[in-house]
Amino acid sequence: MEECPIARIVVISNRVAVPKARGVAGAQGGLAGALNSALKEHGGIWFGWSGAACEEFTGQIDLQRHDGVTTATIDLPEQDVEEYYNGYANSTLWPLFHYRLDLTEYERQTGMGYERVNERLAGSVGPLIEDGDLVWVHDYHLLPLGERLRARGIDNRIGFFLHTPWPPTNLFVSLPFHERLVRTMLAYDLIGFQTETWLESFLHYCRKELGAEVDEASGRISFEGHETLARAYPIGIDFDHVTAQANTEAAREAEERLRDSARGRTAAIGVDRLDYSKGLPERIDGIGRFFDTYPDRVRDLVYIQIAPTSREDVDSYQDIRNMLEQKTGQINGARSEFDIAPIRYVNRGYSLAELCGFYRASKIALVTPLRDGMNLVAKEYIAVQDPEDPGVLVLSRFAGAAQQMDEAVLVNPHSPDDLARAIHTALDMPLEERKRRYEALIKTVRDENIQHWTKTFVSDLEA
Template sequence: MAPIQKKMIVISNRLPFVIQKDDKGATIRKHSAGGLVTAVAPVVVENDGKWVGWPGPDYDFGTPLPESSPDDTTPTAGLKSSNVIPVPLSPNLYQSYYNGCCNETFWPLFHSMPDRAVFSAECWKAYVEANILFAKNTVKGLDDMCNDDDDGPTLVWIHDYHLMLAAHAIREYASKKQYKIKLGFFLHIPFPSWDLFRLFPWADEILQGMLACDLVGMHIHDYCVNFIDCCNRRLGTRVDVKEMLVEHGGRYVRVAPLPIGIPFSRFVSLAKEAKRTIPEDKRVVLGVDRLDYTKGLPQRLKAFELLLAKHPEYIEKIELLQIAVPSRTDVKEYMDLKEQMDQLVGCINGRFSTATWSPIRYIYGTIGQQELAAFYRDAAICFVTPLRDGMNLVAKEYVACQINSPPGVLIVSPFAGAGQNMLEALLCNPYELTETMETLHRALTMPEDERTLRMNYLRKREKNQDVNFWMKSFLKAIGRLSEEGSPIVLPNSLKPLSMEDFDEYFAIRNSLFNQKLALLLDYDGTLAPLAPHPDLAIIPPQTKELLQRLANIPDVYIAIISGRGVNNVKEMVGVDNITYAGSHGLEIIHPDGSKFHYPMPPEYEQKANALLKELQDQVCKDGAWVESKGVYMTFHYRNVPLDTQPDLVSKAKDLIEEHGFVASHAHAAVEAKPPINWNKGRASIYILRTAFGLDWSERVTIIYAGDDTTDEDAIQALKGMALTFRITQNDISVKTAADRRLTSTQCVVTLLRWVERYCARLPINKPGSVCTAPSAPANAKN
């Protein structure tokens, strides 16, 4: 493995070794097996990297972590305790986060078994809390690594479904500290399709947590496509399925199929050294699985029973050796599965056993890798038939251990990741017992030359694409591995948003298009780029000119709806013949000069004055200030030092709520609003009703665009009746009801240009006429 030449931090649910107590009560390390540790630990050691993870229940926080023993030859032997960052998780938190959300929700849902999934708000809260803890402890490593003279970015590599939110918190912290990092994520289980993933109540947060990374890796292409599709359909982000890119928060996230391998040469060595455990004259069908409902073990036993019933010539000629590793033994669902397996084994053995032979040998327990390698080597068939599996390394380990001649036969389920690239294996659908039985029969009768040919191809691929190849592939994809003669991979990007993209989108929403068009637009962050001070948020001249041209089109109606005072926003925009709404719609000036003021209870003016004085006295310091807009006001803290911000923001929020106002977060600001039933949503409907009558929704095409939480009120109020856009210009996690996301004010300009072009193509206005949006070009990308 060539060095990546930069430091790295690896984050996983568990550390790469287990902390235990020996007989004398001393804390010791015990090596953890697995491809992740085997592949990644040596690279972490070589590059003086750090590993973040939970040390297990036996570790006493506050005590020093043990160093590896002098005779330790495992991959983690060189990992110094000073480079290990243990994450403290209380027993209750771990129970709700790991056993609750991870195992009872994500595991069944991501394995396409939604009927087994439990959706619990309490467990989700624990999952969020645990991910924040992992992120905070990762930050300790970043503080060490990013304060040296090295200008290069630090690689942070997050693993698996336990930590799908951690990247967001890490990136947010690194951005504030101006640390240079590259974030990578690898999911070791399947990613479900949109129809399944949408069942999860907090799907937005999961997607945006993963999109905080620069690279999202998954085992196979199908999982990547599922993820990209969910981003497009749930978040409304721009995607490129062909190039595997997702646009989010002004960044481009690459999604890459990176199938994990195994330490091939190590298993070959184990197979060569292992003693024979299966007699040469015995034909064994081998199954090795964790006892889990995703593995399809009952279906496997029933298919084997069907084989013996349909082909009695196999009686006393073959044996099914099923190794079931105990898992979650304290969970009723798994206890029931064990009982079902025990009953099936007893039933089948009782039905077909003879005086000298039983069809099934069932081992419920854990066996060592040396003995397992012997089983792999000597088994005639490896029976890998999960109902759903991320990859399934058993299939690869069996292939590596097939050093005998003639070799055995591999049977794989197409619903395992391995079934997507180990195409020389025999594939069978485990849900269809007859097909599974016939595939098993074919494997038992396969000619020797065919077995040899298939296994040679399988072994060649797994040898070349071993776990080190997987590690290299990930580092290349994220642009961190530099080899002689091989340039560093640079991040790619989508083509800039164009009017053709809007052609495609609006063609889908054809039914909403009418002759008249209403544009409802926010100002700050939508028409004008955000600025350190509101007075500096100037609308670009070309945007202003475009708005004026649109305002001069008879069938186009424009309203600017802002949190600013109405006179201020009118002055800032400076376009004639349009409607201006200020203070989130409390004050409105129509094109003819008529005005609307929401009837505000008098007591709120007095409360607002008192609140303004308290905010100025108590929190207007260190660069913070208050912008007063009558009964609305905004506390700005953009220029406050980072370490001071949390306390000031918390204090301001408390003051706002103590005075009976509603506090809501904006861009580096906290807004104080009176608790009245009026917002941008109610104001939008009032404006449309005033301009077009009570039946406005039947006669007007509405486009709404905004960038703030206050715009969500309008986006939700107009849901289904309008084409809505939310501008998200940074990596802050944003949950929105908008149809699509735009990444900058320049994208809004492109939208307005599309509207101008669309209006230029309209026929002469006729009362009651309806127009259709232009069709998407034939070569448009999904």
């Protein structure tokens, strides 16, 4: 019996990981590495915005091929970037999806720009899609793209994966034209969410607001003659890639550098994009509360916060940077001595290999977002720990990762007292308990890796 040929994949995302443009060693791990691997196996194209702005939209596609993967990118006019990307995607959808109604901006003009860019992307990628291709669309920037492709006669199987949370119905309905947006999403054949929580919120909206027929057990949504399957697919890390990076010379040098600079103190680390969803001011408040409650431990603990800047064109991101600098300065001013400072705050990025070294040297990791679709830092930290002397993961209950990693020390990131107690617990945790927690966590991180995530989603889309 002949085997069916493997379907080609067309990946569509806001930005494309063009290999030659990624100069940092190890940068092809994670999502980019997994999607590149899937494209190498199946063949296909990765399409999206180039990240560059142009004077007017031409739709000209830049096709490149590197290491067996074809990428296709287009430039967008400055107005599109401002309205679609900085505006609707990152000033409306991103805060709303992270439960921050206080930061959500509702501007008709940016909404129109968002729809215009999705229409332009559909028009550009449409001719690249061949009969039998599987189309895989990613993230909140492109929620209506499937419907735009259907309108152009694309009847291929089209899947969508949301990397962020999906908010409860009573928050989502604050979005103007929310019903129209979800109707477009139901043009997809398969919709993936990071966790069961986000999936349940979406199913509840479809049943309550659209009156769709929803089978909660299977995730099948029947609406206006079309059936969509919605499921949870918790994303993982590229475990083999991360552990390989942890064994490089760059990682060993970074580990030694942090250990030497800690000068005998236990190092705790946080690695986060500078974003209000990550709970960084609240985390610094918790660390301040720890030192207030246990002032004698200022010589036992040093906290390193690595927070590369992001989306600097959005005002709320500038505000959070100013707030962090102020809070960190206040704690260091009150608690530093001539030879030590309790907090180090670094506004730059590091390679994955260097981060693995820092993780290995840190006996505590603080991963305390106020809301997060998953959070892969938590998984990277566990992946590189020494099995004989593992560190302790302190994890927000509101990160998607908490549903898989309940052997971490779970905390309410809004409570400085809860964070202070968790740090104290982690600092004094006996080796036997640290190993027990680690052994449960590493099994999840190793087995439910990003290759498992990719294959499961693609198999379900194909089926």
